[in-house]
Amino acid sequence: MSDNKHTAGSPEPREDGGTGRVVGTPSPAKGESLLAKDGEGAKPPAGPATELDEKSAKNAERVVAAFFVLAFAASVGFIAYYIGWSGRNGGMHGVVRARESNLWLGGTLALAMLAMAFGVTIWVRRLMTSKPIIQERHEMASPADTRAAFEADFLEGAEDSGITKRPLLRRTLLLAAAPLGLAPLVLLRDLGPLPEKRLRSTFWGEAVKKAKAEGKQGVRLVVDGTNAPLKVSDFNSPGGMITVLPEGIEEAPEAANEIAKAVTILINVPAEQFKPVKGRENWHVNGVVAYSKICTHVGCPAALYEQTTHHILCPCHQSTFDATDGAKVVFGPAHRPLPQLPLGVEDGYLIATDDFPEPIGPSFWERG
C-alpha cells in the first residue's frame, strides 16, 4: 500500500491537458497488494484537493442552499397540508377531495424530493473537491496454495468424520433425509380439492335437473345484472344480445364460482342467416341462440358481438367465433367453438333444457 496506487493530482476526466496523469500501466504495487489483499481502500490523495474558485463556489453554495430551503418549504407544506387541510370535515370523502389531496401531498412530496436531489447534485458537482482516484482491481481467484490447502482440509475433514469410509452411516443418513424432504410437499396437499368432475359441468345442469324434478322442462334464463327472466317475446329484436344466467344461481353456494362457469350470451341471430349445427336443430328458438361466454382459449368472457358480421370476439386475445354457425372459430388463438346451450320455450319464457354438452372454458388435460 503506497501512494503510487492512486495518483496525486489525477486530472479531471474532461481535462486532458495540463496536469500530470497516469498512463494506464499496472501499478508497481501489484505484488505487494497480494499481501494486503483487503487493502482496497486507497488513502486520500496526498496532494491538495482541487481548489475551487471561491467566488463561483460561494455562488454554488447559495444555489444549493436555495434548493435545500425549497425542499424544506415543500416538506413543511406537505405536513401543513396534511394537518391543516386534508382533515377538514372529517378527512377525505370521495373523488374531489381525493384529487385535491393527491395533488397537494404528491406535489409537495415530489417537490421536496426533487429540490433536495437538485441541491445534492449541484453540491457534488460544484463544491466537492474530491478528485478521481485509482484503485487496483484484484484477481477474484484465490491463490493456488490457498485452494490446495482448503482441498486438503476438506478431504481431511471428510476422512476424519468417517463419512467416506463408513458406507452404512452414509446410506442410512441419505435414507433418513429423503422422506423428510418430501414432507413439506405432503403438507401442501390441502391447498385445494382434486379437480374430479368439477370442470365438466355447470350450474345450468344442476338447475335443469332441479327444474325437471319439479315437473318443468328446464330452467329459465335471467338477465345478468337485473335477474329478470326473459320471455321469447322480450328478446325479439334481431341483432339483440344479452348476458344471461340460470335462474336461482345467485342463491347457490359459491355463487361467484358458479357464475364464472355458467355465464352465457344470448344472441338473436336473424333466423334466415342462422345455420344450426347438425344434431342441434332444435337448440335455438327462431335464431335465438345461447353460447357459453367463457372463451375456449384461456377463459376471458367472449362478449364482443358484432351485429353486422355475427362474429363473437373475445376482447382479451381476439379469438373470433361465428354466431350463425355454432360459434365456430373464424380467427384467433382459440381452437374449439364456444359450447352451445340447448334452448327451449316454456310458458313463453326462454329456458335451457340441458347443461352445455361439453366442458366450458379453456382446454385441460383430462378434457378429452
Added chain:
Amino acid sequence: MSDASAPKAVSGPLNFLDERLGSTNFFQRNVKKVFPDHWSFMLGEIALYSFIILLLTGTFLTLWFHPSMEEVVYNGSYTKLKGVQMSDAYSSALHISFDVRGGLLMRQIHHWAAVLFMASILAHMLRVFFTGAYRKPRELNWLIGINMFILGMLEGLFGYSLPDDLLSGTGLRITQGVTESIPLVGTYIYMFLFGGEFPTGDNGDLIPRLYSLHILLIPGVILGLVTAHMMIMWHQKHTAMPSKNQSNEQVYGYPFYPVFMAKTGAYFLFTFGVVALLGAFAQINPIWLFGPYDPGAISSGSQPDWYMGVLEGALRLMPGQGTEWVIAGHTISMNVLIPALVPLGIVFGGAMAWPFIEQWITGDKRRHDINDRPRNAPVRTSIGIAAVTFYGLLWLAGANDVLADKFHVSLFGTTWFFRFAIFIGPVIAYIITKRICLGLQRKDAAIAGHGVEAGIIVMAPDGGFSEKHEPAREEELIKILSKENARPEAPATDANGIPAPSQKGPMGHLRSRLQRAMTFDDIPVEEHGEEHGHDDDHAVGSGSGPKQLGH
C-alpha cells in the same frame, strides 16, 4: 490519516462498534472505494431505489388493505359504487384510495414504482448485455439479475391482482386458463393454486395466498437477491467503460465517500421525486373505474402491466387452428402452451445461457473488467438487438387492439402483421445491426489509422488540394483502441495432424463453425504509428510517449 481528529460525535459510535466488531477495518477499506462514472451505470440503481420505495409504500398499504374475498356491500365515499356487492379486498382498496389521507398517493407511487422497477431492470440488463459486462467474473450477477426480473413479473402479477377489480380478475382468469393447459397436472395446479374453482375457491383463499406471496415470500427472495447482487458487485468492483486509466488491473473514478455517496443519494431522491411526480400527476390503475370483479364482465383494452405484455402478445398471435391435440383422450393445448412458454423461454433462457455459450464458442475464459463497445462485438450486439426486436414486437402485439383502435387499422390485419413480423423482424434487425457495427468499426479503424479529418484543406505545391488529417484526441483514441481484434482461430490440427481437443467430434465442429461465424466479420482497428504518415508535420505521438498538449 488526516491530522485533524474526528469529532466525538463521530468517533464515539465508531469506537463503540470497532471495539465490538472490528468494523473500522471494513470502513477503512471501503471509505474510498472507487466507482467509475457513466450515466448508464445508474440504471440499476433506479431498480434498487424503486424497490426501496416499493417496500416503504407497500408497508403503508398493508395497514389498511384487507386480503379477503368476503363479500361485502360497499358503503364508502365513492358514490358510484355505493350499495354494490364486492369483495372485502376491493372495498378496502377503495377505502385506501378515497378515505385514507395520502392513501391514493401511496397506491399510485407504489404502482408507478413497480412500473419503473421493471423498466429499469430491463434497461439495466440491456446495458449489461450490450457492453459485455456479464462476462467473467460477473456471470453470477447476470443470472441473479435475470431471476430478479422473472420474480418481478410474478410479484407484479400478484400485486395488481390483489385489489380484485375487473382488470385484475381478468388477469387471474387468464392465469387460470394458462395453468389449466399444462399437460397432466394442469387442473391439479389450478385447483391447488386457487383453492378450488375460479375465482374464490372453496374458502376464498386465493387473495390471501396471493397476498402472502406478494408481501412476504417474493419480496423476501428479491431482497435476498438484491443483497447478493450488491455484495458481489461491491466485491468484484464495477466494470468501467474503456477510457484512460481504466483497465483490468485498475479502476479509476470518484471515491465512494463523499462523492459517490452523495451522487447515489441524490439519485435516490431523484427516483423518489420522479415516482412522486408521477403519483401526483398521472393516474395509474384507477380500480374504481374498472369496477369490482365480475366473472361475466370484460372490457375492451384489457391489458396487463407492461412487463406481462410479451405473454399477452404471444397469446394473441398464436393461431388456434390445428394447435390443440387430443391424444388418447387427453387434450394438449399447444395454442396456449407455446405462447406461454416459448417466447419468454427463448428470451430469458437465451439470456441466462448466453455468457456460457459465448465463452464456449470463443474460448475466452479471461477476466473482463473493461466493457466492450457494442460495435466491437457485432454478433453479440446483433443478437441482442434481434432479441429486443422479438420482445418489442410481441410487446406491441399485446396492445394490438389499442393500436388498431387508435390508428383505425384492421384488428386482424395487425395480428397477421405481427405473426410474420416476429419471425422476419429479428432477422432484419440482426443484419442491419451487424452492418452498422461493422461500419462503425471501419470508421474507428480509419480514425485510428489515419486520424480525424481536420477540416483543413492543404494545397500541395503542385496545386492539388487535400484534407489534412490530425490524430484523434487521446481520449478518443483510447476508446477506439479498446477494441480487441478478432484472434485467428487456433489451428485445427497441430503439427502432427492431430486435431486440437476443442475441434473434436460434432460439438467441436459446431464450436469452430460458430467461432468462425462470430469472428468472420471484423475490421481490425490498429494504430498505424507515425511511419504510416499522417500527412502533417506536427504528428502528435499517438503511442505511449508524452504528448504535446496545448491549450
Added chain:
Amino acid sequence: MIRPTSNDDKTRTGISVKRITAWRRRPWAGYAVVLAALAAIAGLYAGFSPKTDRAEAAGTADAQADLANGRQLFNQNCASCHGLNAEGTKDAKGKPIAPSLLGVGAASVDFQVSTGRMPAMNPGAQMPRKKPIPLFDTELKTDYKEPEKREAAEKQKAAAEKNIRDLSGYIAQLGGGPSIPTSDQVDPTKGDVALGGKLFRTNCAQCHNFTGQGGALTGGKYAPPLAPKDVTPTQMYEAMLTGPQAMPVFNDTTLTPQDKQAIIAYLVQSRDEPNPGGNGLGRIGPVSEGLAGWLIGVGLMVLAAMWITAKKPKKLKKS
C-alpha cells in the same frame, strides 16, 4: 484540445463537420438527444394518429321550417341511397348499398342524423360520427356575444331540431319502430348508477371500454368513444335501442328503460367525474401507463443520471 500549430488556422475551411462534432461534445448534447427522442416519439404519435374526419358538408341552411314535413328532407338527403320509398337499395350484384328504413323507427333516424352519421359521405362498414350537416346540426354554437349572431344561430338550431323531428316523424310513419325517448327517460340524474355500472361492464364495456373510451372491432371498425361530451344521453339511449351498425340491439324488454337510464347515469357520471389521481392518461388502462412509465419515468431518470455523471463544470476550478 490537441491541435495543430497555429499556422494552419487561416486555411481552415469546411467547419461544418467540426461544428457537429463540437456540438456533440457540448455538455448539454446528451440531454438534448434524449429530449429530442422523446419529442420525436410524441410527434410520431401525433402524426400517425388519425384525425377525426371533419366532413365539411356543403348543405345549405335555408331549408324552410315550413313543415313540408320530413318527406322533402328525405328526398333531398336520404332517398339517393335509401330509395324513394325508403325501401333500401342494392348494387348490381345484389349487395345492399343502403338498408331499408321501414320499421327502423324515429329513434334510429334521430340517432343517425343527430350524430352526423347520416347523411353518410361514403357508405362503409363504419359510419364515423361527424359534425352534422347544417340542416341537422343541433349542436350548433349559440353563445355568441353579438345578439344578432346569437339570434341567427339559435334560429338555425331550432330549425335543425325541427328538421330532425320532421324527418324522423316521416320515417316512423312509414313503418313504425322505436320512438325517440323522452328527456325524462334519459335524465342521467334519475338513474341507478350502481346498477348501471354492473350492466355497462357486463354488456357494453367489451367494446366501449370500462369508461367508454371506445375500442377496436374487426376489419378496421371500432366502437366509438362515449366519453366525449357531445354524445348526448338521448343518443346513448337510441343506440342501445336500435343497435346502429355493428352494435347489438338492447330492446326495451331486455334492458328496460330503467336499466338504460341506469347505464346512461353511469356513463355520464363517469365522464363528468374528475380523475382523482391526476391526469387520466386517456383512461384506457395499462398500455398508456406503461408508455408513460417508460417515456416519462425512465426518460426523466436517464436525464438525471446524465446530469449526475456528467463531467464537472471546468470553470469552477482555479486555473
